[in-house]
Amino acid sequence: MGENIGAAARAMKNFGLSELVLIAPKCKWPNDRAQALAAGAGDILENVRIFPTTTEALAPFNLVLATTARDRDVLKEIHTPEAAARRLRTASGTGAKTALLFGGERAGLDNEEMSLCDAVITIPTAEFSSLNLGQAVLLLGYEWLKSADTTPAVRTRQTVAVPATRAELAGLFEHLERELDAAEFLFPPAKRETMVRNIRAMIMRSGLSDQEARTIRGMIVALVRNKYRGAK
Amino acid sequence: MGENIGAAARAMKNFGLSELVLIAPKCKWPNDRAQALAAGAGDILENVRIFPTTTEALAPFNLVLATTARDRDVLKEIHTPEAAARRLRTASGTGAKTALLFGGERAGLDNEEMSLCDAVITIPTAEFSSLNLGQAVLLLGYEWLKSADTTPAVRTRQTVAVPATRAELAGLFEHLERELDAAEFLFPPAKRETMVRNIRAMIMRSGLSDQEARTIRGMIVALVRNKYRGAK
Numbered sequence: 001m002g003e004n005i006g007a008a009a010r011a012m013k014n015f016g017l018s019e020l021v022l023i024a025p026k027c028k029w030p031n032d033r034a035q036a037l038a039a040g041a042g043d044i045l046e047n048v049r050i051f052p053t054t055t056e057a058l059a060p061f062n063l064v065l066a067t068t069a070r071d072r073d074v075l076k077e078i079h080t081p082e083a084a085a086r087r088l089r090t091a092s093g094t095g096a097k098t099a100l101l102f103g104g105e106r107a108g109l110d111n112e113e114m115s116l117c118d119a120v121i122t123i124p125t126a127e128f129s130s131l132n133l134g135q136a137v138l139l140l141g142y143e144w145l146k147s148a149d150t151t152p153a154v155r156t157r158q159t160v161a162v163p164a165t166r167a168e169l170a171g172l173f174e175h176l177e178r179e180l181d182a183a184e185f186l187f188p189p190a191k192r193e194t195m196v197r198n199i200r201a202m203i204m205r206s207g208l209s210d211q212e213a214r215t216i217r218g219m220i221v222a223l224v225r226n227k228y229r230g231a232k
Numbered sequence: 233m234g235e236n237i238g239a240a241a242r243a244m245k246n247f248g249l250s251e252l253v254l255i256a257p258k259c260k261w262p263n264d265r266a267q268a269l270a271a272g273a274g275d276i277l278e279n280v281r282i283f284p285t286t287t288e289a290l291a292p293f294n295l296v297l298a299t300t301a302r303d304r305d306v307l308k309e310i311h312t313p314e315a316a317a318r319r320l321r322t323a324s325g326t327g328a329k330t331a332l333l334f335g336g337e338r339a340g341l342d343n344e345e346m347s348l349c350d351a352v353i354t355i356p357t358a359e360f361s362s363l364n365l366g367q368a369v370l371l372l373g374y375e376w377l378k379s380a381d382t383t384p385a386v387r388t389r390q391t392v393a394v395p396a397t398r399a400e401l402a403g404l405f406e407h408l409e410r411e412l413d414a415a416e417f418l419f420p421p422a423k424r425e426t427m428v429r430n431i432r433a434m435i436m437r438s439g440l441s442d443q444e445a446r447t448i449r450g451m452i453v454a455l456v457r458n459k460y461r462g463a464k
Contacts, residue, residue, distance in 0.1 A: 010362060011367075013358065013360045013362070014357045014358060014360060014361060014362060014363055015357060015358055016358035039362055040360060040362055041360070041362075076388070077386050077387070077388055078386070078387050078388065079385065079386050080381075080383055080384075080385050080386075082378075082385065083385035083386050119386075123374075124374075124377055124378060124381045124383050125246045125247060125377065126245065126246060126247055126248035126377065128245045128246060128272060128273070129246060130242060130245075130246060130271055130272055130273075131246060135243075135367075135370055138367055138370065138371070139370070139371070139374055142355075142356075142371055142374075145356055145357065145358060146314075146356060149312075149356045151312055151354075151356050152312075153311065153312050153314065153315035154309050154310070154311050154312075154315050154351075155309070155310050156308070156309055156310065
């Protein structure tokens, strides 16, 4: 269906894939529904190449991995999408021309098509498994991009996150503890050290920026001022 | 839109997620389009809970991670989907009630909603980035399942792949090399050892099963017989 082709193109473009090859498409081509679903990925549809058979379509490729949901009596390695992306990325890096092969929405790939592939890919799912073609392309594209992505697993926004200097933090600790002493919060004296340690740990855990440390000091000033005002 | 809710439910079910909460949905509910798109995930829609505000919806949760495509001036950790799934899985394992928060298709999440989240998640994409709600749910669901998935990265089907015994392989080597000697293929003698080593490596690399080793021996027998027949 044109919808599937359009969704596949859009999924591809999100993850930096650009070369789409269709094998004996059943819909007419060019296709309005494909254009509509492709949204901003129209350039991928314009550059589509079409072949009548899988053999002709795969001819130039050195490494072809095929997605399959079905059990097959073919003795091939089965890759997770992540392992497949790594293998494709590695081969591609040594100059091999690589391809991912997806079957049609209904029938999947037949045995002859599978026989031209180096290995198969199965997407892990729960017992309920109902991924359409566009979703399979999306997940494989995502793993392809991830296989070369150097984004750290966890980060804070560089532009905003200037972690507080130790001087700023020490100033905050001193200020807060002085006011808490004055308010007789750090009581009894025997527990003071533990309470201080816990409060400091709580503050450190939040990974304050300089600005935030200053904001908290401002809050302390304001709260203390209010207390004295109330006491008048 | 109902379509987005249905697609989200279907994506969830593929990856073993079941509890869907809607915050002030703009479409009427129950919703026919949602039902149609959910396909086999109707049970998730039947158990949907609806809240008028994000604060009420998130009330029972201990850890909430929010997806965002936009840059925001909020000082929060940004996780990759993979790191987010690990963090949720770990927290969930210690008894915390965890949630993933997705914004509406157009507006995303506003700053007040973000302020209730522990950290944000950004899906890595190419420069072109146009993932809809259902696709974002799909990718996060996939990473959630993967975070507990023990499928080996590369495997062969257990039921089919009985790797050949060394005896079967040795028999194949001996048989093939005897016939190649008879055919004067392993020539000149000075190169025989290297040729044999290369042929054996090629065979080993294909990871034959017992049955396949026997099939190859059958092929050798047939080819040799044909040769003698042709020679008559």
